[in-house]
Amino acid sequence: MWKPERASKKPLYQQIADHLERRISYGELPPGSILPSERKLAEQLEVNRSTVIQAYEELRASGLVESVVGSGTRVSRTKWGIAPKHTPNWRQYTEGGTFLPNLPFMRRIREVTRSHPNIINMASGELSSDMFPNDIVQSLLQEQTFNEHLGYDDPQGYYRLRSSLVSVLERNNGIQTTESSILITSGSQQSLYLITQCLLSPGDAVAIEDPSYCYSLPMFQSAGLRIFRLPVQQDGIDPDDIIKLFREHRIRMLFLNPNYQNPTGTVLSQSKRIRLLKIAVDLGIPIVEDDPFSLTAFEGSPPTTLKAMDTDGIVLYIGSLSKIAASGLRIGWMIAPQSVISRLTDARQQMDFGLSIISQWAAERLLNSDQFHRHLDQLRVSLYHKQQIMVQAINRTLQGRVTFHAPDGGLNLWCKINQVVDDGKLLEESIRRGLVYVPGSVYGSEPGFVRFSYAKPYTADISSGISAFAEALNTI
Structure with missing residues (x-):
């Protein structure tokens, strides 16, 4: 600017x-x-x-x-x-058109982060620049020669990248698929956009978690969809709520984020996953599994994905490199039945003729690099360290004033403020003190919740950001 x-x-x-x-x-x-x-x-x-x-x-x-x-x-x-x-x-x-603008809070957050680049940013789900695998990408670009055709590539995505994803997803997530069942997208939001525009019609009823990142995306309203809520409990949604919604509203699709859910950080329990898949198959309702956070698990193996358990082809799986490597590469993917991939590839070709071959080539080299596993290990350590600094800062400066649970992975802390607050006034007071975050109402929550991301701010700024929030809370 x-x-x-x-x-x-x-x-x-x-x-x-x-x-x-x-x-x-x-x-x-x-x-x-x-x-x-x-x-x-x-x-x-x-x-x-x-x-x-x-x-x-x-x-x-x-x-x-x-x-x-x-x-x-x-x-x-x-x-x-x-x-x-x-x-x-x-x-x-x-002011016309059918595609709605961002929510007012999201527009305000974007405006602030653009005009004040030094503000402590706990609103963005992007990794801080020191967590990107810059050294790996630079070495790959220096060591390997780019010899690919610079014309339009296959709109379904660079074949070698899809082939690499087959191996990576089986090794890291237990998902078995083939190159023909993968569509490369510019990220999770493009995948969601293609689904809402091509597989659903205005007036269709869909169910999403409550609270949910999906509430922050006006694309659902722009598509004319009727949205119904599935309350998120400590171990995820209650699958039996789906039966009731189906009977009352004929739900046509479920949008879920089972692993380190955004914004709450919850993980859907294994028993609920089994029950969920059975209900979805019995009712014939597709599940869209948005899975950006599985590989951020701080210890042990990542939680099982629904797609890894899916034996009936009912789960449309969405992933990306944005939360685990580099958002700037703009690389995501969707796994779906081949008929769905064919339909969405056709729509994708009408939009942009496919992604840049250069970013896809770089992503394929990154995923195949021996150093990628080292990057993931370092990423998990860094995220856990930043989360613990944030937890300690909250306990020190906001003890008793907010309630939260620290998840075992993901990028966010979901906090309930234990007093009545005005979301807008609290955000503005925080901005005045050099902090921006996302009010919980953006995700469909009632007022009095906030989502703090510990991914974007640098480690040295986390405590200062929480102190700024505490000061803002004192003024309202």
């Missing part, structure tokens, strides 16, 4: 005015565009509000912007007194 240069001889307000004038002249801000409020722009640019006021006054004086009571500041429709042209009403367009 552009920011004024404090070392420049040109006054800050003039730099801001010039920057906005350029954006207006380039058409980035067409006539009628609403500009950020003085307070918000000052926050984004890290300047005093008076500086933004002066910049806006400069633009008003030149006729580029105008102030409208109740509407704020907007780009003038009659620039420099010239009669307006028939510019499209872009605001009307952006």
Whole structure:
């Protein structure tokens, strides 16, 4: 994001005015565009509000912007007194369409993390940069020559990557599959998007966990799906709740995250997995298993996946490298019956003609590297260490004020605040003190829950972040 240069001889307000004038002249801000409020722009640019006021006054004086009571500041429709042209009403367009915008809390979090890159970020589920396998990827790029065709690749995904995943998934997750049953995607969200758009229809009823990461994704509402809740207990959902929902609403699909569930961190018990699969088969309901966290298990073998137990082809399995290696590679995968893979591959080809061959090639080399297992071991140790620092900080500064359970894997702590709070006010007070996190209501929870991720913040910042939250809690 552009920011004024404090070392420049040109006054800050003039730099801001010039920057906005350029954006207006380039058409980035067409006539009628609403500009950020003085307070918000000052926050984004890290300047005093008076500086933004002066910049806006400069633009008003030149006729580029105008102030409208109740509407704020907007780009003038009659620039420099010239009669307006028939510019499209872009605001009307952006408020249309069927794909809904992100939830307000998520938009606020994104805005803060973009404008304040040094804020302590406990909202993102991304790994911190020191946990990426940069050294492994760099050595692979130096040691191995890229000789692949740079044209469009198979929209189902680079064959050698799919072949490698067959071995990796069997070895690490106990999943048996073939190359023809795997679709390479840009990550779990693209997999979910393809499923909701291609396998379901508006008005279909689906069941998701409560709370659930899926509540933070407007794609379900955009697809016109009816969403019903499966409350998450200490050992996961109650499979018998599915029977009741099916009888009342004819549920067509289940979306579950059985291992280190996001956001609660719970693991579905083995007895419930067996019961769940039997019910799904009896009722003929597909299960979408989102499994980004299994390989983060701190000790021992990862929890069993539903897909590894699936003998009836009823589970659509989703995984990715984002939470265990490198989110920037944008590599995920889906395992499904070949008829489903064929349908989604066709849709995928209409969207983007497939992923970059370069990122798929790098991912295939990474998965086949002898060092990848070393990376996973180091990742688990690092995540456990960061989790324990967060647990200790919470016990030290928030003892008795929040309740939580530390899971044996995953990236998050799910905390219940033991007092009545306003989610919005608490988040804003935390942001003022240099911390951002995700309020629990984003995941469908009632107010008074928060999700702290210990993956994104650096180890040295975790205690400071929890202290900032404690201070914010004291003010409301």
